[in-house]
Amino acid sequence: MAKPSILVTRRLPEKVQARIARDYAAEFNDDDHIFTSDELLRRCAGKDAVLPCHSEHFTAEVIDQLPDSVKIIANFSVGVDHVDLEAATRRGIVVTNTPDVLSDATAEIALLLTLGAARRASEGERLVRSGGWKDWSPSFMVGTQVTGKTVGIVGMGRVGQVAAQRFRGFDMQVRYHNRSRLDPAKEQGAVYHPDLDDLLGHCDVVSLHCPATADSRGMVNADRLARMKDGAILVNTARGALIDDDALLEALTSGKFAAAGLDVFNGEPGGDPRYRELENVFLLPHIGSATVDTRNAMGDRALDNLDSFFGGREPGDRVA
Ligand code: 8YV
CATH class of the missing domain: 3.40.50.720 (NAD(P)-binding Rossmann-like Domain)
Incomplete structure (x- = not known):
């Protein structure tokens, strides 16, 4: 044949x-x-x-x-x-x-983005590489500690569950939003929020792991970002389409957010050029599964x- x-x-x-x-x-x-x-x-x-x-x-x-x-x-x-x-x-x-x-590889990138954004890793790396590192003081490059904080997983599917497991490695409390509640064996103590709006205010880090569908496109909008804690960190390894870029850029420049870690963008390859101007974003070129x-x-x-x-x-x- x-x-x-x-x-x-x-x-x-x-x-x-x-x-x-x-x-x-x-x-x-x-x-x-x-x-x-x-x-x-x-x-x-x-x-x-x-x-x-x-x-x-x-x-x-x-x-x-x-x-x-x-x-x-x-x-x-x-x-x-x-x-x-x-x-x-x-x-x-x-x-x-x-x-x-690809769940393990993508979860690794979610953790990398979280730590990179929280600890200002790309900003620090740029400083050393440029030869601009001339001084040190106790307030120099102070970031956000994530150990022991609360992470909100939006979309507790395959990748979300692996990411939750990795976040637990940093003693983080896991909360999640999903269309339906997981069975307790898979939940491993994570707190379920049937309402996404309700989840957001509890979290120091929010990590997106849901597909881009007609329902989820643009779901991270100005209203939702306003519900998040001051000083929160947003991480996206799922799809750029989940985020309203104008709203996230406003949260990052107004001081509302500490930082964001983004591996996926609207308008790939390239993404919104305005992110490139900001120090408090950790940016990767869609490499979630790139091992x-x-x-x-x-x-x-x-x-x-x-x-x-x-x-x-x-x-x-x-x-x-
Ligand atoms: C892949 C991804 O690398 O699998 C996906 O949905 O977003 C990536 O991790 C890419 O899609 C390859 O086609």
């Missing part, structure tokens, strides 16, 4: 690309640029499947123009906000993602989903 044909939109780890080349008739993106919608559509011609990253946007408009041959979008990502799931379902296209395998182990595991997970689909089985990580 002929191998299914597949478009792989970005360069993946060598081991993953080798597995794809062995089992599929693959077209790779040799120079690894982000495809425009037109290019994506052109390259999908005659393909049975596409294996994209979050950088390719499968809007309803794109999905409606996909050739009939495309039967599955097997994402190399846990987030699927770049795919219009309703449009895919309407066209009978299966969509899968790569959960679990060798995790990227290999994500590739294997995406391919397991494809293998199931083309083997006539239900893919384990089907989201549409």
Whole structure:
């Protein structure tokens, strides 16, 4: 039987690309640029499947123009906000993602952002690198201690639960907001807040771990930020779309917030340039899952989903 044909939109780890080349008739993106919608559509011609990253946007408009041959979008990502799931379902296209395998790596970045923002790490590093470190005093580069404080996890899914575990390592009290309450074994003493507004006022650190959906987009707005404690820290490893940037920039410049740690942005790559002007933000370029182990595991997970689909089985990580 002929191998299914597949478009792989970005360069993946060598081991993953080798597995794809062995089992599929693959077209790779040799120079690894982000495809425009037109290019994506052109390259999908005659393909049975596409294996994209979050950088390719499968809007309803794109999905409606996909050739009939495309039967599955097997994402190399846990987030699927770049795919219009309703449009895919309407066209009978299966969509899968790569959960679990990136939870540890992303939780590591949530902790890094928390500590980096709280202890002014990038500001300090810039100072040393620039040769501007000329003095020391007891009030020099004083930051916020997080040990023993309270963290609010917004979205207690797979990544949120691992992050909670890591925050506990800093003796932090964990509170969380989620659509539904976890069972007590998974809660591990974390305090559940059915109402997000109610959670925010209790927390010294708020860490976002929920997907970007129609309901959650812009949920961190001026009203919600005002409910947070003075001197709080906001951390985002989920999606930039959760945050109203004007409101967060105001909280960071007015003195309301101590700091923020951001790995994801509206308008990636790049993000809102106004963040770059601020000292009290710790910024990373969407590297939550960027470890060798995790990227290999994500590739294997995406391919397991494809293998199931083309083997006539239900893919384990089907989201549409
Ligand atoms: C991935 C992510 O690196 O999986 C996700 O949803 O946001 C990232 O950690 C990226 O999406 C790869 O496509």
